[in-house]
Amino acid sequence: MPKRPLLATAAALAVASALVLPATAASAPLTGVTAVQDHLQELQKIAEANGGNRAAGQPGYKASLDYVKAQLDAAGFATTIQEFDAIGGTTYNLLAETPGGDANSVVMFGAHLDSVSRGAGINDNGTGSAAILQAALDYAGSGATPKNKLRFAFWGAEEQGLVGSSHYVQSLSDAERGQIVAYLNFDMVGSPNAGYFTYDGDDSDGEGAGPGPEGSAQIEKLLNDALAASGVQTEGTDFDGRSDYGPFIEVGIPAGGTFTGAEGTKTPEQAQKWGGQAGEAYDSCYHQSCDTVDNVDQQALDRNFQAISTAVKTYAEQFPQP
Numbered sequence: 001m002p003k004r005p006l007l008a009t010a011a012a013l014a015v016a017s018a019l020v021l022p023a024t025a026a027s028a029p030l031t032g033v034t035a036v037q038d039h040l041q042e043l044q045k046i047a048e049a050n051g052g053n054r055a056a057g058q059p060g061y062k063a064s065l066d067y068v069k070a071q072l073d074a075a076g077f078a079t080t081i082q083e084f085d086a087i088g089g090t091t092y093n094l095l096a097e098t099p100g101g102d103a104n105s106v107v108m109f110g111a112h113l114d115s116v117s118r119g120a121g122i123n124d125n126g127t128g129s130a131a132i133l134q135a136a137l138d139y140a141g142s143g144a145t146p147k148n149k150l151r152f153a154f155w156g157a158e159e160q161g162l163v164g165s166s167h168y169v170q171s172l173s174d175a176e177r178g179q180i181v182a183y184l185n186f187d188m189v190g191s192p193n194a195g196y197f198t199y200d201g202d203d204s205d206g207e208g209a210g211p212g213p214e215g216s217a218q219i220e221k222l223l224n225d226a227l228a229a230s231g232v233q234t235e236g237t238d239f240d241g242r243s244d245y246g247p248f249i250e251v252g253i254p255a256g257g258t259f260t261g262a263e264g265t266k267t268p269e270q271a272q273k274w275g276g277q278a279g280e281a282y283d284s285c286y287h288q289s290c291d292t293v294d295n296v297d298q299q300a301l302d303r304n305f306q307a308i309s310t311a312v313k314t315y316a317e318q319f320p321q322p
Contacts, residue, residue: 031138033302039130040122042067044293047120052289054121056114056157056164057088064113065094068133068154072096075140077152084167086157093164094154096136098316101149107315108151108183109135109308110165110244112158119289121159123296124262128186129154131305135312146316148181155244158187165244169251181319182219183255184311185245186304191260191283193276194300198223199245199256200236212239212255215319219256222314226307227258233273258307260300262286 050060077096111128115121157163201216261282271278
């Protein structure tokens with residue numbers, strides 16, 4: 001997530017038993033939040049092997065994209081690499097979609113894959129990327145065929161000003177934009193002093209940023225309900241343009257997502273509600289070299305992953321109605 005001036009135990013999706021071959025536990029593929037954690041370890045290793053970061057335009061970013069693409073290709077997704085220019089030179093978005101599903105009714109799930117140049121970017125935003133990657137893999141492993149087409153996006157150069165997602169939305173024709181019925185964004189879902197925020201689709205927090213496009217409130221409700229099932233009471237966070245939902249809401253596409261906080265300070269009321277330390281940042285390693293695999297709250301990651309998985313399964317069959 002780019003820093004801008006202020007404006008205003010997990011249950012994995014079950015794999016059909018008919019598809020499971022006899023195997024030892026060691027050889028069985030990882031699923032659920034355990035697999036998300038494994039992806040984060042791989043992203044950490046990629047950063048360490050490539051100058052300590054995964055920034056767009058740098059070798060660590062391309063290696064991260066290759067890793068994610070290989071996982072999705074092996075699961076049967078149709079993947080596309082979109083090339084564009086950013087500050088560091090040529091870089092890429094990765095799009096992956098289900099072979100099945102109505103191409104005129106696309107639900108997108110997105111996260112930025114790049115880090116800042118200072119570090120590995122494991123909470124920001126390895127967590128969001130790894131979570132939507134595994135939600136996609138688990139859904140594919142279930143053997144289900146979606147009614148709606150599911151499209152998973154891994155954005156480049158978000159840390160340079162939402163460059164990748166902006167390029168993608170601008171490259172769509174009016175007809176292609178009209179096919180996208182919802183966009184869900186996940187940017188930082190494992191902050192170590194975690195808050196539990198959902199994007200305020202109906203502007204119920206009353207802070208003046210305004211509601212999202214029609215249909216956004218229904219996305220917010222689904223995510224609130226999913227987190228409530230984990231015992232978490234959420235708070236709304238404004239669509240303030242700081243992450244990759246921005247280009248989508250600008251063209252009227254309903255949006256939503258979850259967020260566990262960045263450089264903002266946890267209040268005493270939030271600490272009482274969620275635990276953690278009042279008066280400290282949700283993520284004190286935000287945009288710093290200490291944003292490593294040790295900078296992730298596993299419970300927050302688990303809860304958010306479960307909410308993401310719920311949204312994937314739900315919107316495979318339906319989409320938010322205004």
